Amino acid sequence: MMTIIEFVFSHPLTRQSKLRSFARILKWQVGCRLRREIIIPWISGTKLVASRGMTGATGNIYGGLHEFADMLFVLHFLRQGDLFLDVGANIGSYTVLASGVRGARTWAFEPDPVTENVEVNDLSTLVNIYRLAVGSNCTDIRFTVGPRYNEPGCTRWR
Numbered sequence: 001m002m003t004i005i006e007f008v009f010s011h012p013l014t015r016q017s018k019l020r021s022f023a024r025i026l027k028w029q030v031g032c033r034l035r036r037e038i039i040i041p042w043i044s045g046t047k048l049v050a051s052r053g054m055t056g057a058t059g060n061i062y063g064g065l066h067e068f069a070d071m072l073f074v075l076h077f078l079r080q081g082d083l084f085l086d087v088g089a090n091i092g093s094y095t096v097l098a099s100g101v102r103g104a105r106t107w108a109f110e111p112d113p114v115t116e117n118v119e120v121n122d123l124s125t126l127v128n129i130y131r132l133a134v135g136s137n138c139t140d141i142r143f144t145v146g147p148r149y150n151e152p153g154c155t156r157w158r
Contacts, residue, residue: 004062011063021062028061039120043075046100048093049116057091071097078102085109087134092117092127099126109134 004025008014014021031038032052040061042048050057059066074094078084080103086095089108092115098104100121108118111133118127133141 007059008062012068013064014062025062028058037116043097044101046096047117047120048091048096049114049120050091054091056093060093066093070094074098075101078104080104083107089113089129095127096121096123099123 008018008021008025011021028038028040028050032050037049037051040048040050042060043064048057048060050061056066065071071094074084074097078098082098082102082104084094084098084104084106086092086098086106086108089095089110092108092110092113095106095108096117099106100123103126106123106127107130108127109130109132111131113129113131115129118124118129135141
């Protein structure tokens with residue numbers, strides 16, 4: 001819990017609104033225990049589908065932009081129609097910023113693609129998802145993926 005508090009106290013978007021940030025944390029901590037997936041309003045009308053244990057997604061819930069400098073770079077420099085490569089797309093938070101907020105075309109590379117965030121933001125015309133890893137050599141690799149939460153029980157935050 002201490003790392004969450006440190007994150008909120010040091011994040012550029014929450015320094016002036018710590019109480020609201022802590023309310024979001026509390027709401028998330030309770031909500032994710034009641035539902036497997038929650039759809040959260042995010043930047044510029046976009047949404048994120050998040051589940052318990054998704055560190056990057058929860059960082060976006062708590063602070064607005066989890067990886068502040070990198071995400072701000074995407075928001076400031078991409079333009080509509082640009083091509084953005086999201087290598088190691090994970091849940092697609094950068095894809096949502098690039099295509100959902102900036103209107104760029106995105107090629108998202110993720111061996112275990114979680115497509116919910118592309119679908120919930122209706123970005124299929126701007127986003128191509130490639131179910132593969134990108135690396136320095138061509139080979140087969142083994143890795144472990146987390147549990148999938150495609151079961152009923154998704155709720156929306158209001």
